[in-house]
Amino acid sequence: MKSSGDLEKVLATHGVAVKWYEFPFGPPMVEAINTGDIDLGFVGSTPPVFAQAGRAPDIRYVAYSAAYGDNYGIVVPQTSTAKSVRDLKGKRIAVARGSAGQYLLLKALEKNGLKPEDVSFAYLQYSEARSALERGDVAAWVVPDPRLADVEASSGVRVLIRASELPENYGFYIAPRQFAISYPAALRATLKEIDQTEQYARHHLAQTAQFLARDTGVKLTVWRQVLARQPWGVAFPLTPQVIAAQQEVADTFSRYQLLPKAVKVVDAVIDIK
Known part of the structure; x- marks a missing residue:
């Protein structure tokens, strides 16, 4: 627009x-x-x-x-032994303070029988959080698209839970x-x-993905994934x-x-x- x-x-x-x-x-x-x-x-x-x-x-x-649907989630490295959010008990989780992700994390903990004090919140901005996850400084990261799609494609993370599995x-x-x-x-x-x-973009996904790739420098394959699950x-x-x-x-x-x-x-x- x-x-x-x-x-x-x-x-x-x-x-x-x-x-x-x-x-x-x-x-x-x-x-x-x-x-x-x-x-x-x-x-x-x-x-x-x-x-x-x-x-x-x-x-x-x-x-x-x-x-939000499948475009927001909590991810862990492929090498992580965590199979569910419940397995993050006692671990540090990166999340942007005051973001929608903070709420999603609280609801994900509730769904898995955990309380906020059962984990450690690492309040990091998105660029800092990705580096922290890759270094192993945090066990998990709460992240939305397009960063979610990007890290799925480039780092091979696993998604433990998505917003679509939590309250609207x-x-x-x-x-x-x-x-x-x-x-x-x-x-x-x-x-x-x-x-x-938005409706034009919804019905012209290929064109929209190409435009966003040029505009942002983020790979075309990432934008295709983002738009395929965009609400x-x-x-x-x-x-x-x-x-x-x-x-x-x-x-x-x-x-x-x-x-x-x-x-x-x-x-x-x-x-x-």
């Missing part, structure tokens, strides 16, 4: 100029939205929960993407409260354009099912005393319909 210039054309009719910013993962983007530098961003399930709990309480949910976990489009209230038409137009772009679609407003799933994210972090206070997700939802 950025390369096509289509969004700029659509929003020009609303008197809106477009600027693009890239972030490695959610928490720093949330901070940028909180300071007013960003008006709309896409993020996993965990950063908005921490924002609502105190870091950036004026952030609002305006739309959501399809739930969505990605979200978030905006500052005042912006969402003041400019719903611009947000609707943007989100519809994003969804149209598609952008929708708004948030449905009761999506809100309930996100409330479970908030409740999980609250239950393990990882939030400064409990939050009610629905209080941060704005219907721009």
Whole structure:
């Protein structure tokens, strides 16, 4: 969408100029939205929960993407003796702090009868985590595509569990409260354009993979794998099912005393319909 210039054309009719910013993962983007530098961003399930709990309480949910599936998982080296998450007891696991992966790890531990204190969380950014896994400094790594597909292809890791085996976990489009209230038409137009772009990509996988390979420098074979299991679609407003799933994210972090206070997700939802 950025390369096509289509969004700029659509929003020009609303008197809106477009600027693009890239972030490695959610928490720093949330901070940028909180300071007013960003008006709309896409993020996993965990950063908005921490924002609502105190870091950036004026952030609002305006739309959501399809739930994570096989494109997010916990991996171990091929030489690891671990056959399930239960076998990671007492081990160090790399995960990005405040990412959707942190929630997935908590749920994976619960599913396997473990508590957070049964393992050691190594809070590492993605590039650091991969190196740590390859050196043997951590026993496992919680990682999403395209990094997951890349490490599967190049390092031959094994996936112990994927997001598709855990409670539904969505990605979200978030905006500052005042912006969402003041400019719903611009947000609707943007989100519809994003969804149209996703649907085009969904029906032109080969073309999309080639474009992404050129744009990112990541191998074509990796992007083919990523797109084959990519959840598609952008929708708004948030449905009761999506809100309930996100409330479970908030409740999980609250239950393990990882939030400064409990939050009610629905209080941060704005219907721009």
